[in-house]
Amino acid sequence: MSSFVVNIVTPDGIIFDHHAKFLVANTVAGSLGILPNHAPLISPLQIDAVRIDLDEEDNKNSEWVAVNGGIIEIRDNVVSIIANSAETEENIDVSRAKYAKQRAEEKIELARQKQDETIDMDRAEIALHRAINRLNVANKRR
Known part of the structure; x- marks a missing residue:
């Protein structure tokens, strides 16, 4: 082939x-x-x-x-x-990706509750998407 x-x-x-x-x-x-x-x-x-x-x-x-x-x-x-x-x-650090996901979720929640006006919601959502992507790929390991 x-x-x-x-x-x-x-x-x-x-x-x-x-x-x-x-x-x-x-x-x-x-x-x-x-x-x-x-x-x-x-x-x-x-x-x-x-x-x-x-x-x-x-x-x-x-x-x-x-x-x-x-x-x-x-x-x-x-x-x-x-x-x-x-x-x-094989190069994804799962614990680091989980921590990045947690941080992004916390920032998004703070921004939604309007407790922190300095948080850039778009940036936090992109960080969350990247962390989830890394975790999804890490979970494909055999």
């Missing part, structure tokens, strides 16, 4: 670089499934998990990566994801 290259890059460096046979990502326009020889495309990404079905030569069937925004570019059998931040499932 043919494959394509998947690169996920953040400001901290390369997070993921492997051959794959299928990839699913959520863009702002909806869910996107990618097979080899996909048409060229560039699209902004949602904060969500990216599922990568690895080439059959690899031991595992699928990899999951928590991607926190960015863009996806598909060109010449190379899928490049440039993200603000991203973590593979």
Whole structure:
């Protein structure tokens, strides 16, 4: 079966670089499934998990990566994801993600009760979404 290259890059460096046979990502326009020889495309990404079905030569069937925004570019059998931040499932610190989720929920609650006018509700909701995304990907570990 043919494959394509998947690169996920953040400001901290390369997070993921492997051959794959299928990839699913959520863009702002909806869910996107990618097979080899996909048409060229560039699209902004949602904060969500990216599922990568690895080439059959690899031991595992699928990899999951928590991607926190960015863009996806598909060109010449190379899928490049440039993200603000991203973590593979084995690199997620679950306790840190749980703490981030708790902090975000507390900030949102304080803002809703109007006990703290300095809280940026949009920022707190994005932090909550990122923490939940990281926890969801961490829970996919086998």
